[in-house]
Amino acid sequence: MTHPWKSKGETRTIWFYYNPDSSILEYLTDMRRLINRGILNAYSIAVQNDNQIPSPITLRKSLKNYYDNNTDYAKHHINPVCRSAIAILRSYRKNNDGELKVIKAEKLAMRIDSELTKIEDNQLRITLKPHEYEYIDIVDKNGKYTDYSKYPISEVLLTDKKVCITFRVSTDDKPVIDNNVIGFDLNFKSVDYTVIRNNGIVETNSIDTSDIAQAQRDYARKRSKMQKHIINPAKRDRKLKEAKHRQRNITNDKIHKITTEIVKNNSEKTFVFEDLTNIKKEGMKKKNRKRNREDNNRNNKKEEKNNPKSKRFRTDINRWPYRLFQQYVDYKSGNETLYVNPAGTSSECPVCGGKLRHPSWKESKCINCGVTYNRDKLASLSISVRGLYLCGTPFAVSGSASWHSMKNDYLYHPDHVIIENDQRLQERNA
Numbered sequence: 001m002t003h004p005w006k007s008k009g010e011t012r013t014i015w016f017y018y019n020p021d022s023s024i025l026e027y028l029t030d031m032r033r034l035i036n037r038g039i040l041n042a043y044s045i046a047v048q049n050d051n052q053i054p055s056p057i058t059l060r061k062s063l064k065n066y067y068d069n070n071t072d073y074a075k076h077h078i079n080p081v082c083r084s085a086i087a088i089l090r091s092y093r094k095n096n097d098g099e100l101k102v103i104k105a106e107k108l109a110m111r112i113d114s115e116l117t118k119i120e121d122n123q124l125r126i127t128l129k130p131h132e133y134e135y136i137d138i139v140d141k142n143g144k145y146t147d148y149s150k151y152p153i154s155e156v157l158l159t160d161k162k163v164c165i166t167f168r169v170s171t172d173d174k175p176v177i178d179n180n181v182i183g184f185d186l187n188f189k190s191v192d193y194t195v196i197r198n199n200g201i202v203e204t205n206s207i208d209t210s211d212i213a214q215a216q217r218d219y220a221r222k223r224s225k226m227q228k229h230i231i232n233p234a235k236r237d238r239k240l241k242e243a244k245h246r247q248r249n250i251t252n253d254k255i256h257k258i259t260t261e262i263v264k265n266n267s268e269k270t271f272v273f274e275d276l277t278n279i280k281k282e283g284m285k286k287k288n289r290k291r292n293r294e295d296n297n298r299n300n301k302k303e304e305k306n307n308p309k310s311k312r313f314r315t316d317i318n319r320w321p322y323r324l325f326q327q328y329v330d331y332k333s334g335n336e337t338l339y340v341n342p343a344g345t346s347s348e349c350p351v352c353g354g355k356l357r358h359p360s361w362k363e364s365k366c367i368n369c370g371v372t373y374n375r376d377k378l379a380s381l382s383i384s385v386r387g388l389y390l391c392g393t394p395f396a397v398s399g400s401a402s403w404h405s406m407k408n409d410y411l412y413h414p415d416h417v418i419i420e421n422d423q424r425l426q427e428r429n430a
């Protein structure tokens, strides 16, 4: 069975200039000669078959004897030779109204299969002939190499001037643990989660992230002060840049710490998040509007009361790096991370499918269930359930015995929230 998230295979490429030595130049020249021979073979196969260009595999059969008898290069190199020859013929025909012709590859360029490449101590090792290696120093001109090099190589493109290394950054090699998932709902001041293990809801809780929110807010304040008070524009720009840099470091640090802890405590689970990549523009705006209301309700300050889209809150919220949080967890977890469609996670009851209303920000009221749930925890339940659905093991909340023992944990407790806020206020004033 192919799982939906497996199709997300992505690649990243780094490239740099280099000076090829004589054996690489000889190799590239020999490969160009082979590609041209491949084009000739493919052309003659095509004219015998109603101008049908053969597949690279058919071409390889016709070229194999020649390759084995006339070169001592590793046998894998014949595959990209055939792929290149066919690609050249196809693109010529496409650009010339279906005309077919023997054309000549002029450039020195060769694609090399990943089997023949390896990275060793910042050098790219290429197997040209059996047990005969070429080494090229990797030039990391923009720092991306460090990010990508932890992934397997998908392909190397070598010309007489440039080296392009493509990495397969998809995480297909990580396992999906479908009987133990943890779904996260990311909020401004907390992240809420639900664990569903062996077909039962076993835990729901909330992790306080108000220190991240606070750090974001502090720096926003500092920056706006600078905007107002530093008159020299060059100095202001420099100071602002420095502040931005510091803020990013502090936030990254905090998110690193919290995600390391979370992954450590849940190493045997599959993490499930809302897929925020495609809803950045519309969805996040919508989310932000709601979150603004939450802050207004809580703070109840006069100046914001009449202005629910207060700029201060909007910018604060945009700065909470939800996506960064997800990426760090994804990177640190040994298991596959799942991303579910976020549409409706806070408007549809995961217990009964009924419509949810929100009398206040923290409440999700389901008329069907007849109760008011804690909005964030209920959303995390929704996300876990959707994750299981992606795994092909749907989970019916209302039909599970675990739901009846866990239900109370999902109910909205207004008193509890007020006490929490009071405690926080006391701590802050102390």
Ligand SMILES: [Zn+2]
Pocket: 349, 350, 351, 352, 353, 354, 366, 367, 368, 369, 370
């Ligand atoms: Zn319901």
